[in-house]
Amino acid sequence: MKVMFGYLPLTILALSVSQALAAPPQTLKAAVEQAILQNPEVRLRYHNLQATSEEQNAAKGNYRPRLDLNAEANRTTSSAPGIASHSYQNPSASIQLRQMLFDGFATRNETRRLGHAKQSRYFELLAISDEVGLEAARAYVDVLRNRRMVELAKQNYTVHADIHALLNSKVSAGVGRRVDLEQATGRLALAESNWVTEQSNLYDVSARYQRIVGELPAVNLAELPSLETSLPPGEGFLRDTIRHNPSFLATVAGIRAGRADVEVRRAGNWPTLELQASQGVERNRTGARGEYRDRVVGVVLNYNLFRGGSDSARIRQYSQQLNAAYDLRDKTCRDVRQSAIIAWKDIRKIRDQLKLLAQHELSTAKARDAYRQQFDIGQRSLLDLLDTENELFEARRAAVSAEHDQHLATLRTLTTGHRLLAALDLQPIQDRVEVEDGGIAEDDGLLTCNTDLPPVMALDKPALSPVSMSVPSAVTPIVPKAATNTKLETLTLSTATYFDFSKTELNQHGRKAMDDLYAQLLARNFDPAKTSIVVEGHSDRLGKPERVMKVSEKRAAAIRSQLIERGLAANMIRAKGRGMTEPLTTPAECQSVLNDKTKLIDCYAKDRRVEIEIYGTAEK
Numbered sequence: 347m348k349v350m351f352g353y354l355p356l357t358i359l360a361l362s363v364s365q366a367l368a369a370p371p372q373t374l375k376a377a378v379e380q381a382i383l384q385n386p387e388v389r390l391r392y393h394n395l396q397a398t399s400e401e402q403n404a405a406k407g408n409y410r411p412r413l414d415l416n417a418e419a420n421r422t423t424s425s426a427p428g429i430a431s432h433s434y435q436n437p438s439a440s441i442q443l444r445q446m447l448f449d450g451f452a453t454r455n456e457t458r459r460l461g462h463a464k465q466s467r468y469f470e471l472l473a474i475s476d477e478v479g480l481e482a483a484r485a486y487v488d489v490l491r492n493r494r495m496v497e498l499a500k501q502n503y504t505v506h507a508d509i510h511a512l513l514n515s516k517v518s519a520g521v522g523r524r525v526d527l528e529q530a531t532g533r534l535a536l537a538e539s540n541w542v543t544e545q546s547n548l549y550d551v552s553a554r555y556q557r558i559v560g561e562l563p564a565v566n567l568a569e570l571p572s573l574e575t576s577l578p579p580g581e582g583f584l585r586d587t588i589r590h591n592p593s594f595l596a597t598v599a600g601i602r603a604g605r606a607d608v609e610v611r612r613a614g615n616w617p618t619l620e621l622q623a624s625q626g627v628e629r630n631r632t633g634a635r636g637e638y639r640d641r642v643v644g645v646v647l648n649y650n651l652f653r654g655g656s657d658s659a660r661i662r663q664y665s666q667q668l669n670a671a672y673d674l675r676d677k678t679c680r681d682v683r684q685s686a687i688i689a690w691k692d693i694r695k696i697r698d699q700l701k702l703l704a705q706h707e708l709s710t711a712k713a714r715d716a717y718r719q720q721f722d723i724g725q726r727s728l729l730d731l732l733d734t735e736n737e738l739f740e741a742r743r744a745a746v747s748a749e750h751d752q753h754l755a756t757l758r759t760l761t762t763g764h765r766l767l768a769a770l771d772l773q774p775i776q777d778r779v780e781v782e783d784g785g786i787a788e789d790d791g792l793l794t795c796n797t798d799l800p801p802v803m804a805l806d807k808p809a810l811s812p813v814s815m816s817v818p819s820a821v822t823p824i825v826p827k828a829a830t831n832t833k834l835e836t837l838t839l840s841t842a843t844y845f846d847f848s849k850t851e852l853n854q855h856g857r858k859a860m861d862d863l864y865a866q867l868l869a870r871n872f873d874p875a876k877t878s879i880v881v882e883g884h885s886d887r888l889g890k891p892e893r894v895m896k897v898s899e900k901r902a903a904a905i906r907s908q909l910i911e912r913g914l915a916a917n918m919i920r921a922k923g924r925g926m927t928e929p930l931t932t933p934a935e936c937q938s939v940l941n942d943k944t945k946l947i948d949c950y951a952k953d954r955r956v957e958i959e960i961y962g963t964a965e966k
Contacts (some may be wrong), residue, residue, distance in 0.1 A: 373568045374486050375770045377559050381482035382475050382775075391474050392775070395467040399779075402460035408453040411445040416954030423450040424633055434633050440626030440640075447645070450616025451609065459606035461780070462599045468779045469596035472764065475775055476592060478558070480761040484754060485555040487570065489563045491750040492548040495743060502739040506530070506537040506868040509731070526728045528883035533732045540739075570753050576760060576769035577693070585911065587686045587763035594682050597675035604668035611664050619650035687763040692755035699748050707741040714738050723785045834877075837958040839863070841901060842951065848889075850900035852908065860905075863958075864912040870960075880959045881906045886950035887926050887933070905956055929953045 382388055417439040425431035446453070455644040510530045516522025555563045578586055588594055623643045631638045712732040720726040767774065844856030852860070867879075883898030883905075900919035910916045930952040939945035 350552075352356045370565065372564050374483060374570060375772065377486045377555075378482045378767075378770055379772060380561075381559045382478050384673070385474075385478045385558075387474050388471070388478055391471040395464065395471055395779075397461060398467045402457060402464055405453065405456045405460055408446055408449070408456075411443055413895070414442045414444075416440050416442070422633070430535050432633065434630045434635075436628070436630050438626060438628035440624055442622065442624040445621040446618075447621055448617070448619040448909075450611035450613030450618065455606045455609040455613070456754045459603045459610060462546075462603035462606060464779050466596045466599035466603060468776075469592040469599060471775055472592035475594060476761050476764060476766055479766050479772075480757060481755045482558050483489060483766070485551065485558045486567065487750050487753050487757070488551040489548070490567060490570065491746065492544065492551050493567075494746045494750075495544045496541070496548050498739065498742050498746065499537070499544040502735070503534070503537040503541045505735055506534045506732075509735075510534045513728070519557075520604060523736070529728055529732070533736075570750075570913065571770075573753075573756050573760060573769045573784070576765055577756065578763055578765070583690060584683065584686055588679060588682055591682045591686075591762060592764055592765045594675070594678050597671065597678045601668070601671045601675060604664070606670040608661060608664045608668055611657065611660040614650065614653065614660070617647055620646045620648075622646055682762060687758065689755050689758035689762060693752065693759060696752040696755055698750055698753065700745070701907075703745040703748050707738070707745050710734065710738045710741045768924065832962050834960045834962045836960070837863075839905075839956040839958065840951070841954040841956060844905070844956070845901060847947065848897065850897055852904055857908070860908045860912065863905075864909060864914070867909070867914065867958075867960075874915045874918045876962060877918055878961045879909075879914070880961070881909075881921040882957045882959065883923045883956050884922070884928060884953060884957065885924075886928050886931075886947075886953040887929065888947065888950060895923050895925035897923075898925050901956060905958075930955075 371629055417437075419437045420435070421433060422436045423431065423433045476935055510527070510533075513527045513530050515528045515828075517524055552563055622645070624641070626640045628638045630636070630639075709830055711793075714731075714737075717726050717731050717734045720732045721728065757766060760769050843859050844852055846853050880901045883900075883902035885894040885898045889897075899922065902923055906919055906921040909919060936946055936949035
């Protein structure tokens with residue numbers, strides 16, 4: 347069935363659900379679905395998307411002609427020196443057609459800006475849907491977890507109550523010690539307190555579930571489905587997660603919108619050209635009886651010469667806003683990377699813990715059974731028995747908590763990569779918005795982000811021995827061996843292969859050449875722990891030193907980003923710009939072509955290069 351968004355004519359989720367939404371959700375899928383449907387922030391983001399879409403339609407209206415009808419009906423009284431006053435009717439009507447021919451590319455760039463803004467709103471809608479879905483799933487998991495905890499606390503209380511009843515009967519019969527009964531009474535009170543605490547915790551998480559999903563959890567919630575098959579493969583996990591994360595993609599669309607916004611502000615530096623055509627009819631013009639008809643067709647040019655510096659200031663203003671958009675992308679990248687890494691590591695950590703906790707629970711249960719038998723024949727004290735009961739209770743609580751934490755880690759990992767809804771057989775809220783021309787395929791570098799995973803920390807149990815655990819009588823300082831960095835080789839790349847002249851973004855041929863470069867580096871089989879790579883950008887003498895330096899820095903950074911994206915570890919490669927500080931040519935070599943710009947550019951071609959210096963670390 348189609349689930350509607352209130353009165354909105356939009357299919358929110360295409361679901362094959364057999365029960366009505368009014369019924370309590372029995373599964374995780376139903377809980378997530380209902381939470382997204384009823385969440386006001388999801389509705390807010392949806393309305394923002396629709397508003398931006400209509401704003402773009404309004405901007406496109408500037409491409410179309412404008413037609414104005416003007417009609418007047420009036421009576422005019424006129425008087426002049428030496429002429430008697432007289433009155434006359436002066437009705438008129440006119441129609442005017444205006445068509446924009448050129449507006450400094452303002453309409454085109456504004457349409458592009460709003461198209462990218464629409465994409466940003468769309469990704470924000472996906473992001474909040476994922477966030478609400480995760481919160482609903484977390485509430486669902488917590489309700490199941492706390493229901494299990496209540497059952498464990500109830501069982502623990504029952505065991506303590508049985509022991510207390512047994513001791514009470516022995517004391518009443520005169521064969522038991524009253525001190526044991528007092529001890530059992532205290533432990534029984536503690537078990538009841540734990541039961542009350544777990545009931546209170548269940549009440550709290552049920553209230554949170556009601557806030558997120560919209561109603562109290564059902565009496566019989568289905569067990570959690572296994573979603574591990576939906577997890578992405580470990581190879582390239584972080585790169586794919588970041589590239590599919592809606593929050594990160596929203597910032598990338600924001601950058602593209604910001605660039606188009608800067609171009610909109612540049613329109614003030616251009617003239618505007620407009621076609622105008624009008625036809626009018628007027629009676630009794632200036633009091634002379636009769637009907638007058640006018641037809642006008644013409645082209646109007648308007649070129650502002652000075653506006654007090656406002657246009658330049660606006661360009662600078664929106665350029666700074668564009669820089670802020672880049673900063674927001676970098677911050678979002680770091681946030682997403684952290685969330686993804688922690689969730690991914692939690693899956694592996696808890697998976698290992700579950701085996702250990704299961705073994706702990708099994709061993710504790712066996713010890714408890716043995717202690718009970720020994721207590722019955724007087725070989726164990728009551729304190730020993732009660733301690734094993736409490737240890738078994740805590741072991742079972744730890745195992746249950748870890749089991750549900752494992753599910754949560756899986757859900758968090760799926761959410762960061764925008765895979766949660768698909769894993770639950772739910773469709774995105776709406777189809778992808780149309781991609782606007784410009785700012786998409788040619789700037790995939792905007793999606794570049796550091797995707798290195800931290801090293802896996804394993805427990806080095808073989809290194810632990812009685813000798814290593816003892817306290818030495820004297821401490822011998824460990825003197826690290828000195829290490830030296832040796833340059834192994836230098837690869838020189840001509841920037842003409844990778845970049846267009848004066849550009850800092852890789853061209854199409856350059857992106858293909860990066861595959862060959864990466865293959866060359868990969869064939870050398872470097873050890874990341876003992877190898878470092880420095881990418882140095884060099885420029886020619888054409889241009890101001892500060893601009894030339896920036897170009898060299900950006901080109902080196904672009905090469906580094908491409909190598910990292912293809913698999914090189916980010917911590918072994920860095921980039922820096924040299925500008926024109928290390929030229930390969932001399933001014934004398936190009937003296938004869940100073941007046942020919944094309945030949946001068948060719949003469950300095952050797953200076954425009956990127957050098958990849960490879961260093962190896964060796965111990966002395």
